[in-house]
Amino acid sequence: MLAAEHRLTSGAAFGAAVRAGRRSGSRTLVVHLAGADVPAPPRVGFVVSKAVGNAVVRNRVKRRLRHLVAARLGLLPAGSVLVVRANPAAAGASGAELGSELDRCLDRVLA
RNA sequence: UGGGCUGGCCGGGCGACCGCGUGAGCCGGGGGUGACCCCGCUCCCGAGGAAGGUCCGGGCUCCACAGGGCAAGGUGGUGGGUAACUCCCACCCGGGGUGACCCGCGGGACAGUGCCACAGAGAACAGACCGCCACUGCCGCCCUCCGGGGCGGGAGCGGCAAGGGUGAAACGGUGGUGCAAGAGACCACCAGCGGCCCGGGCGACCGGGCCGGCUAGGCAAACCCCACCUGGAGCAAGAUCAAGAAGCCGCCCCUCGGGGCGGCGCGCACACGUUCGAGGGCGGCCCGCCCGAGUGUGCGGGUAGAUCGCAGGAGGCGACCGGCAACGGCCGUCGUAGAUGGAUGGUCGCCCACCGGUGACCCGCGAGGGUCCCGGGGACAGAACCCGGCCUACAGGCCAGCCCGUCCG
């Protein structure tokens, strides 16, 4: 799991990031990034709905995304809040496919 | 050798690297007066048989414990097992199967109420359409010893319930006696019902005998009756600590300025109420008892941080003993998840199941089988306080016992 300072824990923070942040989508996932220019660590949260699959599938998708995002924490600006939302197609995607789509979306959101 | 029944078990394995979580080590760095905390390093361990559905039962925790009556819910053959159960085992009864074996919410229908459509003559102190029989008239034909007799048809008035037909179900079955025709009207046997007795069994019940009356329908997964059982909530239980704007109350200290500790806990509106007592508790209602000055409802707003609970438990495995068994006793042995936006992910190698090949070779007359090669490829499914069950999902595989058929000896 991510270090506590990088975790997004409140429902309100999720809502704020999804509504106010810059958005970029792909076949398997959607990325929201709300950039607050404050000197704090970037925080990340994940949303995997029941439409993706049963508990086994949802957990696997969430774990893959978490590990992929952990390797890219350095790219995020200070104080930003990132929410990664999984689409139903993510259930059948491999880790490599999720990684490349995550990179594309992050590039667009950070540009 | 073909088919089947039952019970039990497994449910991918080994390894490498990069990550994640609990715990330990105490090596290195940082912070702190300190207890200790943070980062890094090393090591151990890290999902299931169903972790699932949430259908039952219990442990645990807090609240209540003053009862009585009435309701409510649950269970439902007998005996046992268990902490307990709607679970498990054994047996009984009923049903199914050639059989191993399987299935059953399996108390009560003379306690009462109610329902049994359609069809059918009649459907719950039954009934008479066709039919059968007797009697009284009538009509037709035939015979005649002229007295009448026989056959057929139809009407009236009675008797009957055997046969036909309807239905899920028609008030016992077979044979006889009897009669105008018949009928448990009577008799024998059988089935079934009730009572008594004897024997077996802890018991459900089973076997046998005698007597009675000759026959009693089904539905309680309809209301109901009977017997037995049942306090309320739930780990967001609950405990401790921290934080807490303005405010209120109590106690203590005091240098009379204040300080400390504990408790309550926001705003607005409406309703009811302070001994003529609101409201609350005793699972629901009534009586009764207790607490009692605020309470209830609606709208809007706010908060839920840390630690403990929280992983040794009705625990797993293996001998032995008791028991048909479920299970129990005793001894030995093992140490094995604990997150809190929620730890098991990623990449790869070899092997093992399994699937495909219009691939090669070998065996066989053949169906087919074997070896190698290539490719594919892991069923159902993710702990959240913990156990015991039930139910449901599930690729494939292993073991044991038993039954039926066929062939050979």
Next chain:
RNA sequence: GGGCCCCUAGCUCAAUUGGCAGAGCAGGAGACUUUUAAUCUCUUGGUUGUGGGUUCGAGUCCCACGGGGCCUA
């Protein structure tokens, strides 16, 4: 965690002591109209979510599954 409700024709809904599963819209055919729409007539369409059970008989009663929804902490 606790509690409750609903699945009937393509859609929206009916169906009372358990006794022949219906209505409206939609669809099809026909009439009217130069044509379309509207209107009128006729008509098709159901394993009552699935599987068992009780009963002579189940949409209805009972049990187990599946799907969907609501309330509450």
